Amino acid sequence: MKRRNFIKTSALTSGSLALGGAFSYSKTARPVKAHTFNLKYAPHLGMFKHLAGKDPIDQLHFMADQGFTAFEDNNMRERDIALQDKMAKAMQDVGITMGVFVAHKIYWKEPNLASGNISKREEFLGYIKTSIEVAKRVNAKWMTVVPGHLDLKQNMGYQTANVVETLKQASALLEPHDLTMVLEPLNFRDHPGLFLTKSPQAYAVCKAVDSPSCKILFDIYHQQIQEGNLIPNIEASWxxxxxxxxxxxxxxxxxxxxxxNYNNVFKFIHSKGFDGVLGMEHGNSKPDKAGEQAVIDAYKKVDDFLQ
Incomplete structure (x- = not known):
């Protein structure tokens, strides 16, 4: 599933989520937490909609009852402020850490940050300012940034300089609030033509920006397709x-x-003492309640390997 489809599906779902439904998981007798995970795996809205119901607050309670201690929501910036407030309170009540949300409009087909176009830069910085307020509202520390499409009319060196300059200006906005944008390299198969594709490239950009507010989002799925060699590349850009x-x-x-081999990948990440969030940005391999339980069981299985 492509990121744009994740975002579209989540956005469509959220309209009904905000209204809730006849079934209310939070009003039923909820079970004791089923598992204590070693890492902060973060589901998203809709992942457990059959087991928990459509209401986002019910889904957050369900995630916590399964032992998940984090949550991510690509579309949080676009949700109604009232719903953001409700979700923030629910996460605080059940002890869930808010993960990433997408900080800005992503340009999938045309260049923006790589072009050096000042109006595109200002647009991006405007999104960052808005996202700072969202982050404060929902107690988020991280926001996803995708620099967008290549500018095929410019040398890669100039494009990189354009991206770095924009990210430096964004970092200056984020640093006073102790917030971090995380740059996500995406694979060529699902997202052809994008500027940022590999972890070494993201590493070089972050070193050039030189700010605690500009770091890497290492998506294991994307990098398995784009470059493989997962554990050495995670180590090199750690x-x-x-x-x-x-x-x-x-x-x-x-x-x-x-x-x-997620047993070994998670074992390596755990051995590094990673205490951040690992977003479950994927679909379910099976439909309905059985598929949702299969997701929970899969995470129990790979997480138990860490003990």
């Missing part, structure tokens, strides 16, 4: 990684459904 996302390949479903 000091610039602030956030991790998950998805198996092929299919972008839960761990254990594809080729990635």
């Amino acid at each position: 000091d610039e990684i602030a956030y991790i996302q998950i998805g198996d390949n092929p299919g972008r479903k839960e761990p254990t459904t594809g080729e990635i």
Whole structure:
């Protein structure tokens, strides 16, 4: 599933989520937490909609009752402020850490940050200012940034300089609030033509920006497709990684459904003492309640390997 489809699906779902439904998980007798995870895996809205119901608050309670201690929401910036407030309170009540949300409009087909166009830069910085307020409202520390499409009319060196300059200006806005934008390299198959594709490239950009507010989002699914060699590349860029996302390949479903050895990948991440969030930015391999339970069971299985 492509990121734009994640965002579209989540946005469509959120309209009904905000209204709730006849079933209310939060009003039922909820079970004791089923598992204590070693890492902060973060589901998203809709991942457990059959087991928890459509209401976002019910879903957050369900996630916490399963033992998940984090949550991410690509579309948080676009949600009604009243819903943001309700979700923030629910996360605080159940002890869930807010993960990333997408900080800005992503340009999938045309250049923006790579172009050096001042109006595109100002637009991006405007989104960052708005996202600072969202982050404060929902107690978020991280926000996702995708620099957008390549500018095929410019040398890569000039494009990189354009991106770095924009990110430096964004970092100056974020630093006083102790917030971090995390740059996500995306794979060529799902997102052809983008500027940022590999972890070494993201590492070089972050070093050039030289700010605690500009770090890497290492998406394991994307980098398995784009470059492979996962553990060595995570190790090489470790000091610039602030956030991790998950998805198996092929299919972008839960761990254990594809080729990635998540036992060893999670073991390495855990051995590094990582205490950040690992976003579950993937689909479910099976439909309905059985598929949602399969996701929970898969995370229990790979997480138990860490003990």
